[in-house]
Amino acid sequence: MMRWSPAAPARPGCPHNRLARLLAAALPDNIGVGASTLRPWASANFVGARHIFPCRGTMPSGLQDQLSALEWQLPGHIVADLAVERVGDVCDFRIEILTVED
Template identity: 70%
Template sequence: MIRWSPATPARPGCPHRRLTRLLAAELGGGIAIGASTLRPWASANFVGARHLFACAGNEAAKALQERLIATEWRLPGHIVADVAIEPGDGAGFTIEILTVED
């Protein structure tokens, strides 16, 4: 088993950069994406990653989450399994996207 470390690179073909660009295009100009992080994730049957995006903006979280869930993400070799929005401090929030390898 390979242990995760912030110093080790993501798995080959990891869609984090592409997902960042797609998310920025989907959010438009009303929401700013700040720092993003990636955390490898696995279950008994799947391998993937948790992608966390710190955001600033004032869009309603529930409406935004429903819009992102309905989005058709084009990530070759990966599937978006879940999208969640967590409120943060002040006007900020975090978007978490779980991807699994196809």
């Protein structure tokens, strides 16, 4: 199994950059998205990545439901899970999206 490294390149066809653009377009203008990261992820049946987007701003109520309802256009990948959680400061939260290869 390949060990994860922040310096390791993403797998070919990784949707991270496209996902970042789609997320930025879906969020309200008053929310800023910081430097995102990704971590390879795998289970016994699937291969994918955890995409983590730190955000700053007032988190609207129902944001997780709004984002979960979106039709993410990621050729060759599926959004398997999405979580929004508050971290640290009142205005800091994180969006984590799990994608798997289709």
